[in-house]
Amino acid sequence: MHKISLVAFKTKHKGKVAEILGGVNLHNRLMNMGIYKGREVTKLSHIGLRGPVVIKSGRSILALGHGMAEKIMIEIE
């Protein structure tokens, strides 16, 4: 299994969260919104020039700051 960050992950693709780098605080914030290890997410868009990443998880659409998206690793084959 191979991991890449949500920023590098391709738009319009679906993948499972492999790991969340970063501290407890980030873990908790993401956990409260339903993003945790093993959760399936779809990347909808990425605003260039270090802009935010937009993902879909369940029925929620979430926008994450660039730095935060860099810390979310996605499983790829």
Next chain:
Amino acid sequence: MIKKIYLIGNPNVGKSVVFSRLTGVQAISSNYPGTTVEITKGYLRLGDERIEVVDLPGTYSLEPTSSAEEAAVSLLGEYPKNEIVVINILDSTNLERNLLLTLQLIEAGFPILLSLNMCDDAAHKGISIDIKKLQGILNVPVVPTCAVTGTGIRLLIERIKEATSIKRGELGHEERWKEIGRIIEQVQHLEHRHHSLREVLEDASVRPLTGLIMAAVVIYVSFKIVRFVGESIINKVTDPLFFNFYQPALEKMAFYWQGKGFLFHLFIGDLINGKIDFKQSLGMLTTAPYIEFGMVLPYVVSFYFILSLLEDIGYLPRLAILLDNILHRLGLHGYAIIPVLLGFGCNVPGILSSRVLESKRERFIASTIISIGVPCVPLQAMIFGLLGRFGGFYVGGVYLVLFILVLTLGFILNSILPGFSPEFLLEIPPYRFPPLDMLVKKLYFRIKGFLMEAVPVVLIGVMVINILLYFKVLDIVTGLSAPVVNGLFGLPKEAIVALAIGFLRKDVAIGLLMPLGLSVKQLFIAATLLAISFPCAATFIVLWKELGLKDLIRSTLMMIIVSIIVGTALNFLILR
């Protein structure tokens, strides 16, 4: 015996709409997370009892991650659990995410009942929820509601007494999500629907290229509509009323009054060529009402109409995504666009809503930027009224100066303040189309708020000024300030009165400039200075409350320094 009812739920599930339905107290609701930053209270009649209902800011979890969430959670602990009822409001179109808070509330032992809100929206999207089954699994009363139309509210009130706390073991984070997954599988049934136009638009507005095009169109069209509606109200309604009806009546009165005494001066003011001039007479019955109703109110109506529409549709969070980049350079993140936009209406709600930002550093930057560089509607209306006749160049110029100031200040503050700008994690709501009556209600509520606040202050302001002018008290002040006002800014020394009155209200302040016969350049400088210098008293008090005394002083010092620099620079360098 129930002492209090708390409304709690995730952000943007319609808590404030349910609150209004329960208590009759109108609360502002919008389609974005974080509309309610203050705690609102009202009363519900239940049989013979009158119970206080508290509308809490939205929270995703009982483990808070922002100050608004913290406020919500800490309030829940104020009363013993057996004396309160918690109404947990959920978004039926996103049951899964909403159930986290529900499980936490049940585990913590709160007596709760669930209001599955937006049930009509869920039906539209092909989502059906088995209410009986959900009730059976959770063991708490569940009522489907649609607060916007009022469906289910009566049943919700009837079942408040059934809320009891039940025992349920506490789960770990991930187990809780797994449990939620199991519940969803049993109670929720999805019907496959094709992509609707709404979903295509939702998607397009968050992609880089199509998003920017949509943003440009939305902003341009909004601006055009605000101007068009504002001008139409002035030309078709308020000006005819003032000039065809009010002025002749007042002049008749002035004719019989004849006397030139103090009271005549106070109420009517000076006659210009033997006639009342609403822009120059400066009386409590002439200029005061004309400024508020004839110049400012039309734009208040048009601005809040567009803002309310954009809020309710749910466009603003999408704008936040697109602007995140730029705002990061200023030490903020994209969501700061919400306080900034509200600040364009009135700085007070703008600064209050900066509570949606996480850190104190961000809130300081946002509040300072708003009070210096974001002109409120009354101020803008007056700038249009005064500078508009010299062409768009000058009006645009004021905005350009303010825009450059905001960028520069934000950039400087971001580099000198310790700390960093946090990242945002934001839920993007679906587009919704509010029923017209909700929109009208919200507009009415905001306009009423504006009038209640503005009218007394304007009257008092004009009265104070008239008394001071009549007894020639101001000559001393104008003489003292002449070196700065005249020497540095190139304004006549009487302009200090207007600048000082800006502390009361900006619109009256600009009104005071009208009789001075200023040149375009002087008007430009005075209007810009009024925008960036001291905030009005109401904003000042909110800044104090939100930032504390120390930061208020820092913020104020910056305003004074910036005003002097900008005023002097405009006078000597740019507009020679």
